Amino acid sequence: MRLVSRSLMPWALGLVPIALCLMLLTACAPRVTVTPPPREFVDLDYHTAADTQQKAMEQQFKEKDNAYVMSVLSYALTSLYDRDIANARKAFTAAYKVDDGKVDEAAKAYQWLQVDARKVYRLTKRERELTHFYLGLGYLYDDNLPEALVEFKKLRQRDQDTSRLPAVNFYMGLVYEKQNLFGDAAIEYNGLNEMAAYSGAGDLLSRLDSLRNGALPDTLGSKELVVQIDLLRPAPVGPTDVYADDQFIARLPAIVDRFDVRLTSGELNRIAAQKAGAYAARQSCRCCTGIAAEYFLGQGASDLTDVAADVALGREEDNQEHRWWRYAPHAVSFLRTRIPSTTNEVRLVFNAGDGQTIGSARYPLSGPNSRAYYAAGMYFILAGLTDEFFVY
Numbered sequence: 016m017r018l019v020s021r022s023l024m025p026w027a028l029g030l031v032p033i034a035l036c037l038m039l040l041t042a043c044a045p046r047v048t049v050t051p052p053p054r055e056f057v058d059l060d061y062h063t064a065a066d067t068q069q070k071a072m073e074q075q076f077k078e079k080d081n082a083y084v085m086s087v088l089s090y091a092l093t094s095l096y097d098r099d100i101a102n103a104r105k106a107f108t109a110a111y112k113v114d115d116g117k118v119d120e121a122a123k124a125y126q127w128l129q130v131d132a133r134k135v136y137r138l139t140k141r142e143r144e145l146t147h148f149y150l151g152l153g154y155l156y157d158d159n160l161p162e163a164l165v166e167f168k169k170l171r172q173r174d175q176d177t178s179r180l181p182a183v184n185f186y187m188g189l190v191y192e193k194q195n196l197f198g199d200a201a202i203e204y205n206g207l208n209e210m211a212a213y214s215g216a217g218d219l220l221s222r223l224d225s226l227r228n229g230a231l232p233d234t235l236g237s238k239e240l241v242v243q244i245d246l247l248r249p250a251p252v253g254p255t256d257v258y259a260d261d262q263f264i265a266r267l268p269a270i271v272d273r274f275d276v277r278l279t280s281g282e283l284n285r286i287a288a289q290k291a292g293a294y295a296a297r298q299s300c301r302c303c304t305g306i307a308a309e310y311f312l313g314q315g316a317s318d319l320t321d322v323a324a325d326v327a328l329g330r331e332e333d334n335q336e337h338r339w340w341r342y343a344p345h346a347v348s349f350l351r352t353r354i355p356s357t358t359n360e361v362r363l364v365f366n367a368g369d370g371q372t373i374g375s376a377r378y379p380l381s382g383p384n385s386r387a388y389y390a391a392g393m394y395f396i397l398a399g400l401t402d403e404f405f406v407y
Contacts, residue, residue, distance in 0.1 A: 055372055056375075056376075056405035056406055057374065057375065057376075057406060057407065058376050059376045059398060059405065060406045061093050061094075061097035062097050064089075065094045065096075065099065065102075068086055068090035068341075069090050071086040072086035084114065084136060084138070085340045087109060087110045088142065088343075089340060089342050090106050091104075091107040091146075092149060092342045092399070093342060094106060095152065095156075096398070098388065100156055100157050103153050104153045104157075107146050107149060107150040107153065108150065109121040109124040111138070111146050111150075113128065140173070141343070143173060144170050145340075145343060147166045147169045147173070148166070148170055148182070151164075151166030151170070151186065155190065155390060155391070156397075158390035160190050160193055160391060163186075163190055164194075171183060171187075179206075179210065180272055181212040182271070182272040182349065184203045184206045184210070185203075185213060185349060185351075187199075188202075188204045188207065188219065189391075192223060193391040193392070195226075204216060204219045204223060205220065212271055213271055215350065215351060215352075219351070236356050237353040237356055238353065238394065239351070239352075239354075239393035240257075240264075240352055240353065240394045240395075241350070241351045241396070242255070242267060242349065242350050242352075242361075242396045242398075243347060243396070244348045244398050245344040245347050245399040246270070246348070246400055247342050247343075247344055247345065247400055248345065248402065249345050250368075251269075251367065253365075253366035253368050254348075254366055255267040255363055255365050256364040256366070257361065257362075258362040259354035260355075260357075260358055260360055260362075261362075262355070264352055264354055265352045267349070267350045269348060270347075271349055272346065273345070273346045342401070358380060360377055360378065360379050361380065361387065361394075361396060362375060363376050363378070365400060374405060376398065380394055
């Protein structure tokens, strides 16, 4: 049985060009793409990153990568996020001991460092100060206030401009307050208030005045909480909302402290002079080699000048420090507040720069699944934000 009769064949064949045209028009028409709404993460996982960085620092050392100290720092910070205080402190201490050239002392933390006699990459001012900052937090979270203060003081001694860093004033004031050194605490809180970076500085001073006068603030029915958010990515991040169980408590500002370590004018001039000297030496080598090459080898031999300069002075890309502390924060935010004494869990809700929620994480305060530190009679929550930690 024929599907199309002979009388209909010409008519059917005439439809073919029309169908082809319709297909072409459809293919060329602009396509409307529907962008699905971004998913919100439901938790933050640091354990995987800490394991990865532990393997990385040991592998980099075996491969004689002089930047292995960067992986040590990354392992230290992810361990601190993961509530592994012992390994965090051990790694931070080893990193700055290596930077000091005290390998024997660093080897007390990691035995494999004993074979290291190389000159490794030196930590920058920012890296060194962040190391002491987080080491100080590690001691604070472990309820070792004297050692926490030692690390914060080391940070300040290395750079007097750190007296203008809100995070340093905040935590030093807190430690002094918990040690009943109210005069020292007042100096730190006044400095924090003058910077106008932390909106709660006035409340800290008021509480301190009550403590100094023996009139304890009304704290019945509540417990104290400090939340710190580290922004480990340059993408804009908005404020963070804090909930005690399901009760909204407070909102952290997007950024309180960028922790920019400022170089002095002398250091800036020295760095500029070093770069200028290296450039001048390379150009001089190229010029002399080019003249000699053309004289002895003829026109066009000057192309060898770059090769000769690389042989004499090393390739420019090799002379640069290929370093990267993967998790060094771009900025931090923090808040000291009170939550009901019946609170079992703190929930943080993280927002993007445009106000949209990007995710959340829960922090049980006690029990085997606790994710908060408890020290000096208060709870501490430390969260680092970057896509690598998001759990969907």
